[in-house]
Amino acid sequence: MEDKTASLEALKDIKSMMERSSRFISLSGLSGVFSGVFALLGAAAAYWRVNIAPWAIRDTHTQFGTGKIVRIDYDVAVFLALDALIVLTCSIALAWFFTRKKALKNNLPLWSKHSKHLLINLSIPLVSGGLFCVILFYHGLIGLIAPSTLVFYGLSLLNAGKFTLEEISYLGLSEIILGLLSLFFLGYGLIFWALGFGLLHIVYGILMYLRHDR
Amino acid sequence: MKGIIDQLDKAFESRVRLGLMSVLAVNDWVEFGELKQLLDVTDGNLASHVSALEKKGFIEVRKKFVGKKPNTSFAATKQGKEAFANHINALEQLLKSQG
Numbered sequence: 001m002e003d004k005t006a007s008l009e010a011l012k013d014i015k016s017m018m019e020r021s022s023r024f025i026s027l028s029g030l031s032g033v034f035s036g037v038f039a040l041l042g043a044a045a046a047y048w049r050v051n052i053a054p055w056a057i058r059d060t061h062t063q064f065g066t067g068k069i070v071r072i073d074y075d076v077a078v079f080l081a082l083d084a085l086i087v088l089t090c091s092i093a094l095a096w097f098f099t100r101k102k103a104l105k106n107n108l109p110l111w112s113k114h115s116k117h118l119l120i121n122l123s124i125p126l127v128s129g130g131l132f133c134v135i136l137f138y139h140g141l142i143g144l145i146a147p148s149t150l151v152f153y154g155l156s157l158l159n160a161g162k163f164t165l166e167e168i169s170y171l172g173l174s175e176i177i178l179g180l181l182s183l184f185f186l187g188y189g190l191i192f193w194a195l196g197f198g199l200l201h202i203v204y205g206i207l208m209y210l211r212h213d214r
Numbered sequence: 215m216k217g218i219i220d221q222l223d224k225a226f227e228s229r230v231r232l233g234l235m236s237v238l239a240v241n242d243w244v245e246f247g248e249l250k251q252l253l254d255v256t257d258g259n260l261a262s263h264v265s266a267l268e269k270k271g272f273i274e275v276r277k278k279f280v281g282k283k284p285n286t287s288f289a290a291t292k293q294g295k296e297a298f299a300n301h302i303n304a305l306e307q308l309l310k311s312q313g
Contacts, residue, residue, distance in 0.1 A: 007305040010232060014302065017236035021244070021252050109251070 024114040024164045026106060028098035029213050032171075032205025035091030039197035042087035043190055049079050050190075087197075102213065114163055122160035125152060146189025150179030150196045165212060171204040222308075223301045225270050230255055230263045235298045238273060238290035246286045264288065272297060 019025055103110045129152020133145050154175030161169030175196050182192035226232050233253045237244055250260050267273045272294030278285045290298070 003308055007308045011302070011305050011309070013229065013232060014236045017233045017252065018240045021237040022240040107254070112248075 020106075020108060022114070024112070024118045025212070026099050026103035026108055026110065026115075027164050027168070027208070028095070028102045029205045029207070029209030029211075031091070031095035031098040032201045032208060034094045034098075034205075035087075036198045036201030036203075036205060038087045038090045038094075039201060040194055040199075042083050043194035043198060045083050046080055047190055049083075050076060118160050118163040121163060122156050124156075125159055126156040129153065129156065143186040143189065144183075146193050147179045147182040147186075150175050150182060150192060152179075153196070154179055165208060167204055167208045167211070171200060174200050174204075222304045223297055225267065225272065226298065226301050228263065230259065231267060234260075234263060234267065234288075235272070235290065235294065235301075238288060239295060239298055243276065243287040243289050246288070249288065267294070270294075270297075 100110050109115075129148065132152065133148050136142075136144050136148060154172045154177075157168050157172030157175060159172075161172055178192060178196045178200070182189065182196075185192070226235060230253055234249065237249060237252055246260070250257065253260065255263075264273065264275070268275055272291060274289045274291055276287045276289070278287070
């Protein structure tokens with residue numbers, strides 16, 4: 001009986017040491033939940049602003065639209081950009097906070113070669129996607145921006161997933177599928193954004209929290 | 215029963231050595247400082263376990279100088295990886311055998 005407990009303990013130690021040493025496992029599920037909540041609030045704010053503003057373009061189908069060149073009011077564009085920036089800043093700040101807390105709890109460094117790998121592999125597709133969307137905006141192809149952000153974000157997560165918890169890869173795959181789906185429904189970019197950055201983050205955040213954080 | 219226990223490698227009996235081999239099994243070259251932090255051991259403790267495993271031919275040591283500071287890294291040899299895999303198998307067998 002003692003042998004059995006001892007070997008079970010040894011196998012557990014081996015597995016945990018392999019994980020601790022090869023991946024960045026301090027990523028906190030709570031940060032996913034909170035960024036999802038912020039994204040939903042941001043989406044609600046965007047919806048309120050675009051619908052209420054009297055000088056916004058009436059036809060919602062061309063506005064978030066059909067991929068045709070549309071005029072978007074300067075004020076609305078500034079509002080949406082600020083909205084997105086606030087959501088992003090709050091999400092990153094809380095992700096940093098919760099992840100740092102988890103790293104301290106597990107006695108692991110926050111800034112290690114694994115977190116560097118993670119950030120580099122996340123950033124390259126993400127920045128490419130960001131520039132891609134800026135260029136879409138430049139061409140007035142507003143309707144393609146939401147699907148593109150989701151697809152590029154998904155690819156970034158899939159790429160980063162190799163260096164952290166496996167749920168991140170699955171979140172990435174889900175974002176890609178959602179992004180491709182949203183290409184068929186061009187008028188509904190905001191809804192897909194809310195689903196991708198809001199709902200999916202909350203679902204996967206809870207999953208990660210239950211599996212790794214407690 | 216006896217047979218399985220014999221397959222457990224005496225070289226991996228200590229927790230530190232088990233941890234050391236676990237880290238090296240999934241990483242290429244790992245620096246002394248990083249190992250120390252991961253395993254939560256003192257310099258002297260780590261050094262003695264490292265040299266024991268090196269003598270067995272289970273790990274390789276690489277010394278470099280970064281400026282004036284010596285920088286030592288470790289990697290598992292092919293032989294070390296095989297021995298460690300056998301050890302894990304034996305542990306699993308032991309678990310199964312006793313139901």
